[in-house]
Amino acid sequence: MKISLPDDRQLELPDGATGTDLALEIGPGLARAALAVKVNGEVRDLGRPLPPEADGTVVEIVTERSGRDALDLIRHDAAHVLAAAVMDLYPGVKISIGPAIEDGFYYDFQFPEGVSINEENFPAIEAEMKKHMKAAEEFDREELSVADARARFVAEGQDYKVELIDDLVVNGQNGAAVEHVSLYTNGPFTDLCRGPHAPSTKKIGAVKLMSVAGAYWRGDSTRQQLTRIYGTAFFSKKELKEYLELLEQAKARDHRKLGKELGLYYFSEAAPGSAFWSPAGTTVFNQLVALSREMGSDRGYTEVKTPQLFDASLWKKSGHWDKYQDDMFLTHTGDDHAMGFKPMNCPGHYELYGQTRWSHKDLPVRFSEPGLLHRNELSGALHGLMRVRQFCQDDAHLFVTEDQLQDEITACIEFAKATYDLFGFTDADIKYELSTRPENRLGSDEQWDLAEGILKTALENNGLEYEIGEGGGAFYGPKIDYHFTDSLKRSWQLGTVQIDYQAPERFDLTYTGADNADHRPIVLHRALMGSYERFIGILLEHTAGDLPLWLAPVQVRILPISDRHVDAAKEAAKLAREHGVRAYVDERTESVGRKIRDGELAKSPYMLVIGDREAEEGTVSVRARHEGDLGSRPVGEFLGELGGVVSRRER
């Protein structure tokens, strides 16, 4: 067969040649470094014959330098080595699955009754793993009939492997029936595994176990909970060390740490999962609400206020009573009438819409509300500001005609982009996801085709690259979600734009058409920041606490050099307020050096130093964060300029 190499060289190899043969043909150095081959995007073992479809195509030798592919390979290897070590140390343990993941790998085990694993067990397990790595055990692949493989795992009491094989038989793979499965053996350990693997365990240069967690078998919370051991692996100890240092640095960007250091908000056992916002934090929060108001107002949104607590009958009508009750905070009136705190604003907005007789000329109607919501999240799900029990959404519901649907969706996408742009978020920071029809859904296929098509068109009109979340839509319609990552690359959903055909039916929402007949509007749900809480969390982690000037709780810290300059400092602060600049006078009897240090720690964007010279000349000595001393400026001139930058929300 004819093989092309990435550098356009051509090689002729006999049919049945393996990846190793190919690597040797290219050169002995490469053969030593080779980990796998990549054919048509598929990474394969070196030891396997090249597939027929390799003929005439480019085949790449995967080495340590191949990046993601190479790392995934040795991390998957490391998962097998972990399983081998655990089986050495804990006889009777049952194995399940162990893939490579973004930052490493894991393996899920069921330990024998009474055995509990924690981090204190890691050194022993790691030592055992290193023995296997040092022994350079080869990964041997063998293909077995499903019957033989099944019998083997039944004999070993490996129930989870048996279940996986049974599932493969029932469901097939890529639509094809499965007759054979592959097993990989490294040293004493054999696992049901599709592969691929590197030639030997020696390729894993450095390994470290990171944490232990419970994980439900097959992600199903009704099934057995297994013990998941997380680890990471690299080609060298140096890379591992660098990775661990990176994790350490990420901690400095944790919004929970920053929130405390900057005095923005607090959490207390008195109200688990609900933030206490300090004056500084409330300033930030209110600025964001003001931004939503302003931008919404420019785009034809009108703000409304709806109740916090609704009669149970509304939740029954909306469907929340049946489907969402466990997540709601419920209460009752004195005469025992059931009430529920709103976990979302939608039904309130429907009620409000229903109070008016609407003409087609009124539509689209765009109700926005910085709505305060309560959701009784599981205690283990709470996470700083990212997942809380009480939060405020920048929520809006649009009531539109079918003709308006496309334009309104496109406008929502534009609105989202304008919002994120303002904070400097780019497409590199955002993952766009279009979630399509789920199995359990209401409405006709024609409706879903139309709605999904409209969302797609809107994304494309805005030039956005998106992923498809197959079957991830709500039961009432498809949606676009905006995902952002935190300092540890964990993904959080902020914005969402959803089409809903069902709510208007359920709530009997109508408008009068030009034909003088009643028509159903279509409802759009949209939130752009998602929740102000989560948005602030993400923003803090992305900026490491250096908020944009217009958002900073204190925009200028005014530092009198000695007590006799305090009056001039207060004058400057007054002038700052007149220019719409938030100022704080540090009138402590401390050294300037000390005041500057504290201002830096508070991440204050500007510090204005006032001493004898400035007080006399009516100037301030300007120190900008990250830029240092900028010299003297007339106080009015400087504050006027700064006020302009603030009011335009320039970064």
Added chain:
RNA sequence: GCCGACGUAGCUCAGGGGUAGAGCACUUCACUCGUAAUGAAGGGGUCGUGAGUUCAAAUCUCACCGUCGGCUCCA
């Protein structure tokens, strides 16, 4: 909710079966200072809560609450 870890002063943390410590912060006094920490003195904790073991528990055990890392779930 589940698995594992953690909970000591406002914050960051040390200690650990014999009755509680540091730095920062805070208060007071002195200093009146030119671009990342002036000095001194002082106040402050029933060691998350509740049981149990013990002559003695902050320390050991259990339960609960909260937090952290995951799972499930989700803005």
